[in-house]
Amino acid sequence: MSGEKNNKYVQKDLDCFKAELSEKDFQAFSAFIYSEYGIKMPPVKRIMLQGRLLKRIRELNMQSYSEYKDYFFSKEGQQKELFNFLNVITTNKTDFFREPVHFDFLMNQVLPEHINNSTGKSTFKVWSAGCSSGEEPYTISIVLNNFKQMHPNFAFSIMGSDISHKVLNVAAKGVYQESKIQIIPLDMKKRYFLKSKDRTFPSVRVKPELQNNIVLKYVNLMDNSYDVQEKFEVIFCRNVLIYFDRQTQEKVINKLCHHLQPGGYFFIGHSESLSGMNVPLTHIKPTIFRKEL
Ligand SMILES: C[S@@+](CC[C@H](N)C(=O)[O-])C[C@H]1O[C@@H](n2cnc3c(N)ncnc32)[C@H](O)[C@@H]1O
Secondary structure (H helix, E strand, O other): OOHHHHHHHHHHHHHHHOOOOOHHHHHHHHHHHHHHHOOOOOHHHHHHHHHHHHHHHHHOOOOOHHHHHHHHOOHHHHHHOHHHHHHHHOOOOOOOOOOOHHHHHHHHHHHHHHHHHOOOOOOEEEEEEOOOOOHHHHHHHHHHHHHHHHOOOOOEEEEEEEOOHHHHHHHHHOEEEHHHHOOOOHHHHHHHEEEOOOOOOOEEEEOHHHHOOEEEEEOOOOOOOOOOOOOEEEEEEOOOHHHOOHHHHHHHHHHHHOOEEEEEEEEEOOOOOOOOOOOOEEEEEOOEEEEOO
């Protein structure tokens, strides 16, 4: 559905609802979202937030935004509602093989380098930070599985993390509309996906070999430190930093770099930039960085 159509539906819903998110209530939510999750919520986002919260207000049978706000900030609300709140406030757009230059670089540069430099015993670890519904970690898994076919001793693991449990659950199920994998070449589709028999809802399921090496977990990039023990050879943090301000971006990247091996690679989204930031990364190519040795 186009953004414009979507807005029309939201507007229609709002007309029936006859209530709006006041400036004051918006500010309370916006300050909370920014301080806890780093996501910028300037005043221009008020109507967007209003539309997203309406769904929860309806589900909870509430009468107004202020009733929802009082509930959300109560002790009970903070225990019971946070989960649903995060599911509606996050923007989770993603795709298989999104920004394909990163996957070419992984296949043609990072992996051959790893094989040439390693003793053959170490596991190649990748973190997809802000992995949304799983298309990014599964794409990484396709690339690593393809590489493993040529190098049978190659061992790898992938961690995907996000703050939305809804998208983490989609990732864990690994079931997608068939149209989402259109971009994947036919031989890889056959190798890594199973078609559903139900043709009324054409869907595919990722095969176990794509899922076996993936761990999914909740990690809030705003936390002071992350409950992650590993050091990774590669970190993907793409189209996540864009929601943060520069100061937050710099802090998050420095924390992520604690979990990156010296010489490890760091990928960001094409509309993001690290220029002028005090981070231990060297620019290799647009959106591709390497941790100093
Ligand atoms: C637009 S998606 C990007 C998905 C994928 N990386 C890609 O490029 O296709 C951004 C994801 O970042 C997650 N996110 C936002 N703030 C976060 C935070 N503070 N900690 C962890 N994940 C966060 C959102 O829930 C969302 O799923």
